[in-house]
Amino acid sequence: MKNTAFVAKYSKLKIIVLVLLPILLAIVALTIGRYPVSYADIWKALTGLFFAESNLSATAHTVIFDVRIPRILAAIIIGMALSVSGAAFQGTFRNPLVSPDILGVSAGAGFGATIAIINSWGSLGVAISAFVFGLLAVWLTYFIGNLIKRSGDITLILVLGGILVGTIFSSLVSLIKSVADPYEKLPAITYWMMGSLGSIQMKDIYMVIPPMLVGIIPLLLLRWKLNLLTFGDEEAQSMGVNTDRLRLIVIICATLLTASSVSISGMIGWVGLVIPHFARAITGPNYRSLLPVSMAVGGSFLLVVDTIARTLLAMEIPLGILTSLIGAPFFIYLLSHSRRSWK
Amino acid sequence: MSLEIRNLSFAYKKDQPIIEGISMKVERGEIVSVLGPNGAGKTTLFKTILGLYKAYQGQVIVNGKDVSNSSRRELAKQMGYVPQNHAPSFPYSVVDVVLMGRTAHINNYASPSELDYRVAKEAMENLNILYLADKRYTEISGGERQLVLIARALAQEPKILVMDEPTSNLDYGNQIRLLNHIKRLAGQGLSIIMSTHHPDHALFCGGKAIMLKDGQILCSGSVDEVITEDNLKNIYGIDVEIANAQIKNGKLHKICIPVVA
Amino acid sequence: MRRNKVLIIILVILLLFASTGCQGGQSDQGPESETKTIMDMAGREVEISTNIEKVYSTSAIGSVLLYTLAPEKLAGWTSELRDSEKIIIAPEYHDLPSLGRWKGSTPTGSIEELLKAGPDIIISVGDVSPEYAGDADEIQNLTGIPVVMVDGSLQKTAEAYRFLGDLIGESERAEELAAYSDKTLEEISTNLKSIGEEQKVKVYYAEGMEGLETEVSGTVNSEAFDLAGAKNVAVPDTPDIRRMQVSIEQILVWDPEVIIISTDGDTTHSVYNKIKSDKTWANITAVKNNEVYEIPNYPYDWINRPPSVMRLLGVKWLSALLYPEVIKTDMRADISEFYSLFFNYEISEKEIEDILETAERK
Numbered sequence: 001m002k003n004t005a006f007v008a009k010y011s012k013l014k015i016i017v018l019v020l021l022p023i024l025l026a027i028v029a030l031t032i033g034r035y036p037v038s039y040a041d042i043w044k045a046l047t048g049l050f051f052a053e054s055n056l057s058a059t060a061h062t063v064i065f066d067v068r069i070p071r072i073l074a075a076i077i078i079g080m081a082l083s084v085s086g087a088a089f090q091g092t093f094r095n096p097l098v099s100p101d102i103l104g105v106s107a108g109a110g111f112g113a114t115i116a117i118i119n120s121w122g123s124l125g126v127a128i129s130a131f132v133f134g135l136l137a138v139w140l141t142y143f144i145g146n147l148i149k150r151s152g153d154i155t156l157i158l159v160l161g162g163i164l165v166g167t168i169f170s171s172l173v174s175l176i177k178s179v180a181d182p183y184e185k186l187p188a189i190t191y192w193m194m195g196s197l198g199s200i201q202m203k204d205i206y207m208v209i210p211p212m213l214v215g216i217i218p219l220l221l222l223r224w225k226l227n228l229l230t231f232g233d234e235e236a237q238s239m240g241v242n243t244d245r246l247r248l249i250v251i252i253c254a255t256l257l258t259a260s261s262v263s264i265s266g267m268i269g270w271v272g273l274v275i276p277h278f279a280r281a282i283t284g285p286n287y288r289s290l291l292p293v294s295m296a297v298g299g300s301f302l303l304v305v306d307t308i309a310r311t312l313l314a315m316e317i318p319l320g321i322l323t324s325l326i327g328a329p330f331f332i333y334l335l336s337h338s339r340r341s342w343k
Numbered sequence: 344m345s346l347e348i349r350n351l352s353f354a355y356k357k358d359q360p361i362i363e364g365i366s367m368k369v370e371r372g373e374i375v376s377v378l379g380p381n382g383a384g385k386t387t388l389f390k391t392i393l394g395l396y397k398a399y400q401g402q403v404i405v406n407g408k409d410v411s412n413s414s415r416r417e418l419a420k421q422m423g424y425v426p427q428n429h430a431p432s433f434p435y436s437v438v439d440v441v442l443m444g445r446t447a448h449i450n451n452y453a454s455p456s457e458l459d460y461r462v463a464k465e466a467m468e469n470l471n472i473l474y475l476a477d478k479r480y481t482e483i484s485g486g487e488r489q490l491v492l493i494a495r496a497l498a499q500e501p502k503i504l505v506m507d508e509p510t511s512n513l514d515y516g517n518q519i520r521l522l523n524h525i526k527r528l529a530g531q532g533l534s535i536i537m538s539t540h541h542p543d544h545a546l547f548c549g550g551k552a553i554m555l556k557d558g559q560i561l562c563s564g565s566v567d568e569v570i571t572e573d574n575l576k577n578i579y580g581i582d583v584e585i586a587n588a589q590i591k592n593g594k595l596h597k598i599c600i601p602v603v604a
Numbered sequence: 605m606r607r608n609k610v611l612i613i614i615l616v617i618l619l620l621f622a623s624t625g626c627q628g629g630q631s632d633q634g635p636e637s638e639t640k641t642i643m644d645m646a647g648r649e650v651e652i653s654t655n656i657e658k659v660y661s662t663s664a665i666g667s668v669l670l671y672t673l674a675p676e677k678l679a680g681w682t683s684e685l686r687d688s689e690k691i692i693i694a695p696e697y698h699d700l701p702s703l704g705r706w707k708g709s710t711p712t713g714s715i716e717e718l719l720k721a722g723p724d725i726i727i728s729v730g731d732v733s734p735e736y737a738g739d740a741d742e743i744q745n746l747t748g749i750p751v752v753m754v755d756g757s758l759q760k761t762a763e764a765y766r767f768l769g770d771l772i773g774e775s776e777r778a779e780e781l782a783a784y785s786d787k788t789l790e791e792i793s794t795n796l797k798s799i800g801e802e803q804k805v806k807v808y809y810a811e812g813m814e815g816l817e818t819e820v821s822g823t824v825n826s827e828a829f830d831l832a833g834a835k836n837v838a839v840p841d842t843p844d845i846r847r848m849q850v851s852i853e854q855i856l857v858w859d860p861e862v863i864i865i866s867t868d869g870d871t872t873h874s875v876y877n878k879i880k881s882d883k884t885w886a887n888i889t890a891v892k893n894n895e896v897y898e899i900p901n902y903p904y905d906w907i908n909r910p911p912s913v914m915r916l917l918g919v920k921w922l923s924a925l926l927y928p929e930v931i932k933t934d935m936r937a938d939i940s941e942f943y944s945l946f947f948n949y950e951i952s953e954k955e956i957e958d959i960l961e962t963a964e965r966k
Binding site: 033034035036058059062063066067068117120122123126178179181185187188191192196198199201310313314315316318 | 683686712811812813814816817838839840841842845847848849850851852853854856857868869870871872874882883884886887
């Protein structure tokens with residue numbers, strides 16, 4: 001057979017590299033940080049997991065197990081979730097410029113977090129409130145979309161609905177900010193909006209794992225069908241896809257992923273927009289490989305950026321700002337170098 | 344295998360039907376050309392037949408069974424759709440695009456199997472486009488893209504092929520090559536409904552023809568009965584003459600010639 | 605065509621003149637005829653009325669300063685009073701209008717409401733650097749009301765009281781408060797002289813919902829720490845930073861001996877409880893030695909946000925907490941005296957115990 005396309009497309013090497021990349025980066029990230037922990041200590045800590053009795057200092061133990069490992073895991077998981085969610089939305093909306101918050105999830109989550117901060121509900125309250133309002137915003141968008149659906153293209157209407165709901169929620173946030181106590185609440189809201197993994201603990205990760213699994217598993221299972229949505233509803237339907245149902249599943253799953261991420265990390269922009277493009281440049285647009293590659297690349301990307309954010313200066317560089325600063329020029333580079341890969 | 348359409352009507356607003364009372368019958372291996380001026384309702388008719396638009400009255404009957412309540416998957420196994428040339432959003436490889444036609448045969452949570460690859464390959468061989476397999480769908484020519492869309496519909500293994508202006512945007516050579524493909528596919532047993540703006544194309548393909556005007560059937564029957572000077576004048580408002588041209592091998596070919604005023 | 609353009613340009617210029625002329629006219633037209641030109645604490649020359657009845661402050665820092673000096677001259681608050689403020693502030697001032705903050709680029713108040721309240725001057729208390737002077741000029745141009753800048757640094761509290769007292773004809777009361785300010789700060793700095801740079805206690809100032817935000821040393825927001833002799837562990841490694849987020853790892857590196865928490869008005873002690881119980885904080889010297897305290901916030905934070913005159917009491921509290929062997933004082937008596945002198949409020953023993961609940965070494 002002459003055509004390589006019919007041979008197994010996914011070389012084993014590529015798969016191994018993509019699986020190993022985040023793992024290797026995680027090991028490297030474990031050795032980097034403001035608090036000096038020697039390689040010997042890390043080796044002791046890791047072997048200590050299997051052989052009892054290690055004479056590791058208590059602080060080093062805390063830094064490795066309670067500070068760095070949760071944070072590294074969170075960066076990988078959130079990077080994966082945002083990238084998968086962005087890739088799924090880009091296909092569903094047939095638009096490569098769509099990001100995971102197209103339906104207003106970030107604005108909703110921001111509003112939820114703001115309310116929680118104003119009412120001093122604590123960090124758990126902020127996470128839950130952000131999550132709930134993130135879902136609520138998307139539900140509103142979907143509701144509006146269905147309300148006016150009969151007058152045209154549903155994806156366009158959903159995008160418009162998302163802009164509408166997003167605007168309403170961000171205006172509400174601005175309104176609250178304008179009357180918020182400038183000394184106590186305002187800085188907290190501002191910092192939340194900038195995104196950070198600085199206060200991640202294992203319990204946060206345990207908390208978001210269930211909704212994230214609920215979001216990611218169906219998307220991975222349905223990833224072949226996501227391809228068909230990119231050809232538009234009518235063509236997809238003519239090829240045997242129930243587009244309404246598939247789109248609803250994608251929206252629910254992608255929203256769960258984004259809302260869970262945002263709820264523990266605040267707003268982290270650009271990852272969900274840029275990473276799918278990068279993944280597409282590596283593996284092509286077929287969701288069969290695009291989703292796994294987006295996960296690997298997204299997880300690795302956010303891990304690298306967060307490691308920079310926590311080590312470069314004594315202060316934490318707000319993660320959302322760093323991802324935007326790195327993401328935007330990177331995006332321009334991708335666009336100018338792979339222009340032909342999408343129109 | 345047969346497709347029968349009875350009294351099919353579709354409207355966005357109830358009192359303003361886009362198509363109304365369309366009935367027709369297509370047998371196995373038959374080609375039906377649908378002619379009509381812009382806005383006559385050809386695309387709407389096709390989409391209603393395919394179940395993409397919900398008819399407010401009438402039935403689509405495949406093999407004696409009303410399919411209005413069939414699932415997308417069942418419908419897709421019966422009818423394949425070749426849309427008018429579209430703007431693709433993502434640079435899929437051609438083989439991926441053709442494979443998408445297999446979706447109705449693939450389990451909900453699965454990806455294409457070896458068998459699906461084989462069927463896709465056969466569909467491409469059928470149209471002589473195997474050489475395109477690894478190319479990017481966004482970077483091939485309009486004619487090639489049209490063939491890929493047909494291959495995709497073939498990979499779907501339908502009994503009926505619905506083609507919306509398959510020759511539009513193609514150069515003269517590609518138009519004729521495409522019509523030859525269509526005739527050959529009909530010869531392989533596929534029923535084909537296609538729309539065209541060229542009476543000559545309908546004449547070339549033979550079989551049946553339908554003329555649509557303002558959403559209703561003006562006339563239907565064999566191409567020779569339908570493609571007449573009077574009917575063409577009626578739907579397009581121009582004077583034409585149908586001439587019989589004798590070609591070198593002695594056969595007579597009907598052709599349609601516009602009359603210079 | 606060309607003539608039309610020239611005409612339009614002339615019209616626009618005329619309109620511009622007319623509008624600025626109007627503004628100038630407005631301030632000239634004030635009912636008071638007598639004015640004088642003064643130099644404010646930023647070195648700006650401002651023309652003000654000789655008889656000042658109403659004063660508005662652009663931020664809460666100034667509102668507190670003004671309330672403690674001459675409450676009856678307050679034209680309004682910057683925001684609705686919170687419950688704790690309503691306890692301390694005398695009831696007759698609860699209903700003053702809330703006119704918004706007028707600091708920075710986005711004022712939150714309405715000009716018309718502000719004009720309706722009719723202050724004779726606006727004071728801007730805080731930083732007096734040229735950058736902020738520009739803001740003050742802008743508000744002055746916008747409202748037509750003279751804006752006077754007052755240095756808000758803690759060390760200049762006495763000076764600020766005297767300056768403002770002269771301005772609004774409350775010199776006597778100002779002197780009383782200024783004397784207290786001078787005495788307090790001088791006593792503390794004298795007593796702290798015996799503490800060498802190496803003996804200074806390393807303090808981490810925890811802000812934000814997670815306690816992972818802080819103020820770097822050397823700003824108005826961390827001035828109280830500096831005056832209380834604390835060694836603020838957060839040293840800026842980039843210029844122009846005030847508040848910053850830090851990682852727990854960085855705090856482990858700093859390993860502060862005392863942690864001082866800003867409650868942000870949260871009465872549930874959530875950050876306090878978290879720092880004392882969370883295992884990531886457990887190995888920090890301050891936590892191991894139980895040296896974790898909340899800053900009293902009644903009705904304002906004693907240390908920062910807003911960095912008000914409450915800090916006089918805050919510095920005393922903090923220095924006594926950090927250096928009990930050199931700063932010997934009866935905190936309960938100090939609190940009583942301060943609230944009585946500054947707020948004319950007789951604080952109860954129960955209130956004092958509540959204030960000090962998490963602010964004292966047990």
